[in-house]
Amino acid sequence: MITLASDFGTPYPAAMRGVICTRTDARIEDIAHDFPRQDVRAAAFWLTQTLPYFPPAVHCVVVDPGVGTDRDAVVVRAGTHALVAPDNGVALPVARELADSVEVFTWAYDDPASSTFHGRDVFAPAAAAVHEAGVDVVSELDRTTPTDDYVDLQFPTAELVDGGARGEVLVVDGFGNVVTNIPGSILESRFGGTVTVDGDPIPVRRAYAALDPGDRLVTVGSHGNVELAVTQGRGDDAFGVGVGDPVSLAL
Amino acid sequence: MITLASDFGTPYPAAMRGVICTRTDARIEDIAHDFPRQDVRAAAFWLTQTLPYFPPAVHCVVVDPGVGTDRDAVVVRAGTHALVAPDNGVALPVARELADSVEVFTWAYDDPASSTFHGRDVFAPAAAAVHEAGVDVVSELDRTTPTDDYVDLQFPTAELVDGGARGEVLVVDGFGNVVTNIPGSILESRFGGTVTVDGDPIPVRRAYAALDPGDRLVTVGSHGNVELAVTQGRGDDAFGVGVGDPVSLAL
Amino acid sequence: MITLASDFGTPYPAAMRGVICTRTDARIEDIAHDFPRQDVRAAAFWLTQTLPYFPPAVHCVVVDPGVGTDRDAVVVRAGTHALVAPDNGVALPVARELADSVEVFTWAYDDPASSTFHGRDVFAPAAAAVHEAGVDVVSELDRTTPTDDYVDLQFPTAELVDGGARGEVLVVDGFGNVVTNIPGSILESRFGGTVTVDGDPIPVRRAYAALDPGDRLVTVGSHGNVELAVTQGRGDDAFGVGVGDPVSLAL
Numbered sequence: 001m002i003t004l005a006s007d008f009g010t011p012y013p014a015a016m017r018g019v020i021c022t023r024t025d026a027r028i029e030d031i032a033h034d035f036p037r038q039d040v041r042a043a044a045f046w047l048t049q050t051l052p053y054f055p056p057a058v059h060c061v062v063v064d065p066g067v068g069t070d071r072d073a074v075v076v077r078a079g080t081h082a083l084v085a086p087d088n089g090v091a092l093p094v095a096r097e098l099a100d101s102v103e104v105f106t107w108a109y110d111d112p113a114s115s116t117f118h119g120r121d122v123f124a125p126a127a128a129a130v131h132e133a134g135v136d137v138v139s140e141l142d143r144t145t146p147t148d149d150y151v152d153l154q155f156p157t158a159e160l161v162d163g164g165a166r167g168e169v170l171v172v173d174g175f176g177n178v179v180t181n182i183p184g185s186i187l188e189s190r191f192g193g194t195v196t197v198d199g200d201p202i203p204v205r206r207a208y209a210a211l212d213p214g215d216r217l218v219t220v221g222s223h224g225n226v227e228l229a230v231t232q233g234r235g236d237d238a239f240g241v242g243v244g245d246p247v248s249l250a251l
Numbered sequence: 252m253i254t255l256a257s258d259f260g261t262p263y264p265a266a267m268r269g270v271i272c273t274r275t276d277a278r279i280e281d282i283a284h285d286f287p288r289q290d291v292r293a294a295a296f297w298l299t300q301t302l303p304y305f306p307p308a309v310h311c312v313v314v315d316p317g318v319g320t321d322r323d324a325v326v327v328r329a330g331t332h333a334l335v336a337p338d339n340g341v342a343l344p345v346a347r348e349l350a351d352s353v354e355v356f357t358w359a360y361d362d363p364a365s366s367t368f369h370g371r372d373v374f375a376p377a378a379a380a381v382h383e384a385g386v387d388v389v390s391e392l393d394r395t396t397p398t399d400d401y402v403d404l405q406f407p408t409a410e411l412v413d414g415g416a417r418g419e420v421l422v423v424d425g426f427g428n429v430v431t432n433i434p435g436s437i438l439e440s441r442f443g444g445t446v447t448v449d450g451d452p453i454p455v456r457r458a459y460a461a462l463d464p465g466d467r468l469v470t471v472g473s474h475g476n477v478e479l480a481v482t483q484g485r486g487d488d489a490f491g492v493g494v495g496d497p498v499s500l501a502l
Numbered sequence: 503m504i505t506l507a508s509d510f511g512t513p514y515p516a517a518m519r520g521v522i523c524t525r526t527d528a529r530i531e532d533i534a535h536d537f538p539r540q541d542v543r544a545a546a547f548w549l550t551q552t553l554p555y556f557p558p559a560v561h562c563v564v565v566d567p568g569v570g571t572d573r574d575a576v577v578v579r580a581g582t583h584a585l586v587a588p589d590n591g592v593a594l595p596v597a598r599e600l601a602d603s604v605e606v607f608t609w610a611y612d613d614p615a616s617s618t619f620h621g622r623d624v625f626a627p628a629a630a631a632v633h634e635a636g637v638d639v640v641s642e643l644d645r646t647t648p649t650d651d652y653v654d655l656q657f658p659t660a661e662l663v664d665g666g667a668r669g670e671v672l673v674v675d676g677f678g679n680v681v682t683n684i685p686g687s688i689l690e691s692r693f694g695g696t697v698t699v700d701g702d703p704i705p706v707r708r709a710y711a712a713l714d715p716g717d718r719l720v721t722v723g724s725h726g727n728v729e730l731a732v733t734q735g736r737g738d739d740a741f742g743v744g745v746g747d748p749v750s751l752a753l
Contacts, residue, residue, distance in 0.1 A: 001272065005262075009676030011507075011534035011548045015724075018555030021503065021531065028531075029272065029279075032262035037677065038734060046262045053269030053371070065734065068709025115708035117724030120555065174260030175288065206366035207319025222266075222368030232289060232316065252523065256513075280523065280530075283513035297513045304520030304622065425511030426539065457617035458570025473517075473619030483540060483567065 001057040002127050005031035005047060006119060007038060008062065015117075016060070016124040023128035029054070038065040040090045042171045042243065044153055045179075047094040049223050056080035058135065060119075060127035063090050068115035073107040073122055074150055075130060075138055082135040084127045086118070089153025105144035158182040164196075164250035169243050170225070176234025177227050180247045184220030196250040197228065197239070208232075218249075252308040253378050256282035256298060257370060258289060259313070266368070267311070267375040274379035280305070289316040291341045293422045293494065295404055296430075298345040300474050307331035309386065311370075311378035314341050319366035324358040324373055325401055326381060326389055333386040335378045337369070340404025356395035409433040415447070415501035420494050421476070427485025428478050431498045435471030447501040448479065448490070459483075469500075503559040504629050507533035507549060508621060509540060510564065517619070518562070518626040525630035531556070540567040542592045544673050544745065546655055547681075549596040551725050558582035560637065562621075562629035565592050570617035575609040575624055576652055577632060577640055584637040586629045588620070591655025607646035660684040666698075666752035671745050672727070678736025679729050682749045686722030698752040699730065699741070710734075720751075 002020060004013055013033045020028060031050050035043040043063040051059055056079075064071075064086040072087040079099030083091035084107070095102045112121035130138060138144055158167030158181045167182040187195070190204040195218055203210075205217045213232040216239065221227035226249065229235040236242060253271060255264055264284045271279060282301050286294040294314040302310055307330075315322075315337040323338035330350030334342035335358070346353045363372035381389060389395055409418030409432045418433040438446070441455045446469055454461075456468045464483040467490065472478035477500065480486040487493060504522060506515055515535045522530060533552050537545040545565040553561055558581075566573075566588040574589040581601030585593035586609065597604045614623035632640060640646055660669030660683045669684040689697070692706045697720055705712075707719045715734040718741065723729035728751065731737040738744060 003265075010536055011552050012675075012724075014505075014531070014533040014552040015555045017531055018552060018557075022555070022557045029265070029268055031265040034261055050262050050265040050269060053266045053273070055269075055273045066709070066711050069711050114722075114724035116710065116721060116729070120724060173263075207317070208367065209317050209320050219367060220365075222263075222365035222371060227367070254516075280516070280519055282516040285512055301513050301516040301520060304517045304524070306520075306524045424514075458568070459618065460568050460571050470618060471616075473514075473616035473622060478618070 001027045001029060001055065002131050003029045003031050003051065003054060003057050003059045004033070005035065005043065005050075005059065006033045006062040007035040007043065008033050008119060012117065012119060015120045019120055019124040020128045023125065024132050026128070026131050029057075031059075035063055036171075036243075038063065039243075040065070040088050041153065041155070044090050044093045045155065045171050047090070048097055051081070051094050052097050056135065058127050058131040059083045059091075060123050061085040061090055062119040062123050064088065064118060067118050072150075073109055073118070073126060074147075075105045075107050075126065075144055077103045077105070077135060077138050080135060082130050082138055084123050084130060086123075087151050089151045092153050093155060103139070104147055104150045105138060106147050106150075108143045108145070156181055160186070164248065166246065166248050167226070169241050169245045169247060171243060172236045176236045177221065177229045178235040178239060178241055178247075179221055179223060180226045180228065182226040182247065182249055184224045184226055186249070186251070187218065187220055187226060190251065198248050252278045252280060252306065253382050254280045254282050254302065254305060254308050254310045255284070256286065256294065256310070257284045257313040258286040258294065259284050259370060263368065263370060266371045270371055270375040271379045274376065275383050277379070277382050280308075282310075286314055287422075287494075289314065290494075291316070291339050292404065292406070295341045295344045296406065296422050298341070299348055302332070302345050303348050307386065309378050309382040310334045310342075311374050312336040312341055313370040313374050315339070315369060318369050323401075324360055324369070324377060325398075326356045326358050326377065326395055328354045328356070328386060328389050331386060333381050333389055335374050335381060337374075338402050340402045343404050344406060354390070355398055355401045356389060357398050357401075359394045359396070407432055411437070415499065417497065417499050418477070419498060420492050420496045422494060423487045426480075427487045428472065428480045429486040429490060429492055429498075430472055430474060431477045431479065433477040433498065433500055435475045435477055437500070437502070438469065438471055438477060441502065449499050503529045503531060503557065504633050505531045505533050505553065505556060505559050505561045506535070507537065507545065507552075507561065508535045508564040509537040509545065510535050510621060514619065514621060517622045521622055521626040522630045525627065526634050528630070528633050531559075533561075537565055538673075538745075540565065541745075542567070542590050543655065543657070546592050546595045547657065547673050549592070550599055553583070553596050554599050558637065560629050560633040561585045561593075562625050563587040563593055564621040564625050566590065566620060569620050574652075575611055575620070575628060576649075577607045577609050577628065577646055579605045579607070579637060579640050582637060584632050584640055586625050586632060588625075589653050591653045594655050595657060605641070606649055606652045607640060608649050608652075610645045610647070658683055662688070666750065668748065668750050669728070670749060671743050671747045673745060674738045678738045679723065679731045680737040680741060680743055680749075681723055681725060682728045682730065684728040684749065684751055686726045686728055688751070688753070689720065689722055689728060692753065700750050
């Protein structure tokens with residue numbers, strides 16, 4: 001199985017699917033192609049929310065603001081999974097969730113047909129090649145070279161302070177739910193009660209529908225992080241925050 | 252075959268696909284994941300326009316404003332099809348179109364990993380389980396209990412009055428075509444002529460392209476209902492109506 | 503394999519997939535369903551950027567402003583590929599790229615169930631039938647009749663003038679990159695230098711990331727044409743041009 005994730009929108013991913021279909025009969029599953037444009041950290045986050053649910057696969061990830069520059073292509077082996085991606089860190093956070101130990105290889109690619117669409121000309125052929133060879137022999141392929149000199153990416157860590165936490169907004173999902181980097185465990189005994197978010201008292205609830213339409217709430221999202229939401233509404237609008245904004249939570 | 256429909260946008264459905272792929276090799280077909288957010292009736296309508304064209308399948312439908320509350324999960328058997336959905340009525344209208352007789356079962360689910368993403372933690376595993384067991388043995392599964400105490404949903408019926416009909420807007424599609432609940436049969440002998448919509452005379456035509464760009468027209472959509480449209484334009488803007496608005500039609 | 507491309511958005515293509523799945527087990531691959539609405543030329547362009555990367559397949563293309571009028575349905579054979587489409591020219595440019603010689607057949611269809619959704623009622627069944635029969639026997643099918651009387655479509659040609667070119671904008675992609683009809687070969691020796699676009703001097707670069715965020719650049723896109731772009735921004739906004747607008751380039 002090969003999965004595809006990008007910020008390409010349409011129809012560019014179709015060219016990638018075609019390239020893959022000419023090289024392998026592997027099943028292809030889309031993760032998403034509307035990741036926030038050129039936002040490597042957001043893509044890295046959403047990959048942690050999706051790829052770990054898949055069976056062993058080759059994951060082709062292309063969020064690549066540096067396309068056409070001299071940035072490398074990498075193959076990241078994480079247990080029975082492999083990720084093929086630009087060397088900008090996008091694949092690392094999910095790789096560490098997929099396996100205890102992660103190996104990174106540079107992928108030597110030929111001069112591609114285009115300088116603007118390596119998804120089609122570099123990453124799709126690489127994903128097909130890794131899939132056909134098998135994840136377990138990645139290290140033996142002619143095009144792979146093990147490397148320690150790769151771009152890494154870590155999500156910012158929330159600061160746990162006495163009586164609360166200071167974190168930031170990692171992503172906003174399509175419902176407007178605001179995903180922070182504050183671990184949900186902080187709210188464990190608070191459900192049904194109230195916490196203070198950026199100075200305002202806000203109910204802590206398990207379900208978006210727990211309150212009246214338009215009411216703000218704090219919950220723990222499916223990612224395990226603290227999430228700012230609104231019953232039948234958009235949390236980003238109601239809390240007035242966006243990606244990268246600080247969020248302060250007092251218990 | 253398993254089909255997936257939701258209002259999740261992306262990338263959440265990818266986690267559902269992963270969950271299913273780890274449990275079955277079934278082919279997965281997307282219906283749509285951009286149903287109007289938390290609009291159970293709209294989702295129920297679009298399911299009637301899509302699922303009946305499929306071969307026997309398990310249909311996993313998640314439009315679920317009540318996620319995390321104590322609402323049940325249900326499995327609805329409709330002939331050779333089964334629908335797995337929250338107990339909010341979303342699956343019932345299409346089930347009645349798929350088969351003359353419909354059976355509803357509650358689906359006993361374990362405490363899910365999240366309170367906010369039952370698509371991943373409840374419905375995807377349930378759909379995979381029903382698919383692997385087989386639709387014909389749904390009633391024999393440990394997790395299913397037949398029930399008559401489920402949430403039903405009926406589309407509002409248009410009122411046929413002497414010389415016309417009074418109905419309402421069910422949905423607006425992506426082209427801006429306004430789908431009403433008035434049966435198209437009312438227009439049978441009127442093509443090429445004119446009817447009165449909310450007081451204005453409007454041509455009745457079979458093709459969107461029948462008039463000049465920007466001209467309003469009344470037609471019968473692919474669903475068999477009266478539709479308000481515009482040649483190369485948006486019917487909702489031109490008629491000034493949206494979901495739930497009344498539509499009065501005089502012949 | 504059957505590919506699907508349309509301007510339908512969702513969920514209409516799901517009905518087409520269902521229709522196909524009841525007739526054949528063929529793998530179905532989506533090209534895109536958000537082609538600019540009723541824009542036959544834009545669809546024709548994007549098909550040239552996607553279909554040639556696929557292995558032999560039947561391509562079902564429905565961008566069809568004339569649905570419900572008396573326009574024909576056609577099957578276009580291009581080597582080992584076949585395209586099923588309305589007779590509005592949408593399939594011809596890519597067909598000429600797929601094969602040196604192209605044959606066009608009208609497809610005789612029964613009175614369809616709807617006058618507004620031939621994607622479901624005409625083209626999906628036709629694509630399934632052509633796939634099941636085989637592309638090589640298209641000419642022998644009862645429903646096909648060879649024709650020379652079909653609608654063709656050619657992209658406008660840029661005018662190469664001494665010291666530059668005059669062309670126009672063919673499409674704008676989702677990133678805001680402006681794709682012109684000026685052949686990229688004109689820039690061959692200019693990378694690293696500057697050209698004049700509509701009177702302004704603009705750097706010529708291979709990579710979108712070559713300049714500072716917000717800086718305008720000229721590049722050669724993955725289609726081989728001259729493209730107007732912005733480092734981490736939208737070319738259409740920065741250059742103030744849209745589809746069909748003239749673009750003048752001086753070396």
